[in-house]
Amino acid sequence: MNEKSASDAAGILSGLERVAVLTGAGISAESGVPTFRGADGLWRQYRAETLATPEAFESDPKLVWEWYDWRRGLIAPVEPNPGHRILAGWQDLFAGFSLITQNVDGLHAKSGSREVIELHGNIWKLRCVREGTVSEVRTTPLPRIPPVCSSCGALLRPHVVWFGEALDPAVLERAFDLSSSCQAMLVVGTSSVVHPAASLPRTAARAGAAVIEINPEPTPLTPDADIFLAGKAGQVLPALDRLLRERRCP
Numbered sequence: 001m002n003e004k005s006a007s008d009a010a011g012i013l014s015g016l017e018r019v020a021v022l023t024g025a026g027i028s029a030e031s032g033v034p035t036f037r038g039a040d041g042l043w044r045q046y047r048a049e050t051l052a053t054p055e056a057f058e059s060d061p062k063l064v065w066e067w068y069d070w071r072r073g074l075i076a077p078v079e080p081n082p083g084h085r086i087l088a089g090w091q092d093l094f095a096g097f098s099l100i101t102q103n104v105d106g107l108h109a110k111s112g113s114r115e116v117i118e119l120h121g122n123i124w125k126l127r128c129v130r131e132g133t134v135s136e137v138r139t140t141p142l143p144r145i146p147p148v149c150s151s152c153g154a155l156l157r158p159h160v161v162w163f164g165e166a167l168d169p170a171v172l173e174r175a176f177d178l179s180s181s182c183q184a185m186l187v188v189g190t191s192s193v194v195h196p197a198a199s200l201p202r203t204a205a206r207a208g209a210a211v212i213e214i215n216p217e218p219t220p221l222t223p224d225a226d227i228f229l230a231g232k233a234g235q236v237l238p239a240l241d242r243l244l245r246e247r248r249c250p
């Protein structure tokens, strides 16, 4: 991480009230949750079309559920890392702080973030394909695959957003509202290729917000970010937090 850029970022953030953060799989990488597109990413081993689309679920719900059950088992014992914890602390540092995530792992909530806007759903929730009812089920492994609704007997599916599916309109509207009204947006650990999530920082920038990106690798957003902090979220965020708190309480 470039020290000057980090102190510039702290300088920008220290005077602000409305700060939004958009996170992606990279923030959970240091907790041991695999990302999607990196060298060890899930999409290197598995094809998205056969596992994360409504068509895949329709043609082979058991296969899709085996994959999600495996991922639930992987995430269950995982703990939040310093990156998650710093962001949980920031909800009390800024008067208007919002946390928008593409992650389905629930680690922001586990680290103490009270309000998390989950764009792509939550892997711990199951939804009845007939009734649309959503329930939280933490048991892993699931006793029966594919699971079925106890009320109507129809299939349950993971309450996540697959490719080609619309995001929850209320969730998306809130995310765009927060993006267009924040004074700065931090974009942490996302490849910035999946839309509509990848449009949020551009919406923030168009509305005049500073965009600060944290990622070990450049992304399609990097050329348009005001500040790019190269490094791991679990290291950059604690360093940024220290600089920010020094400025706020010298």
Ligand code: BJW
Residues within 6 Å of the ligand: 023, 024, 025, 026, 027, 029, 030, 035, 036, 037, 038, 041, 052, 102, 103, 104, 120, 160, 161, 162, 163, 164, 165, 166, 167, 188, 189, 190, 191, 192, 193, 194, 195, 196, 214, 215, 216, 217, 219, 231, 232, 233, 234
């Ligand atoms: C670290 C790190 C460390 C590593 N610290 N960083 C416009 C243009 C083109 C295409 C589209 C478009 N609009 C819509 C589309 C189609 C599609 C799309 O975007 N496709 C692109 C891939 C081309 N979008 C959709 O289909 C969306 N739906 C939609 O638009 O519907 C329209 C519609 C309207 C009305 C009716 C019907 C339809 C839905 C997208 C759903 C995405 N779902 C997934 C799966 C969720 C469930 C699950 O987990 O199983 O969401 S796919 C996957 O990608 C997951 C993630 O949330 C998402 C984003 O990935 P993310 O978080 O960026 O992770 P990675 O792995 O890509 O990147 C990790 C990053 O971390 C890397 O940069 C690393 O360098 C970094 N890193 N270690 C910090 N320690």
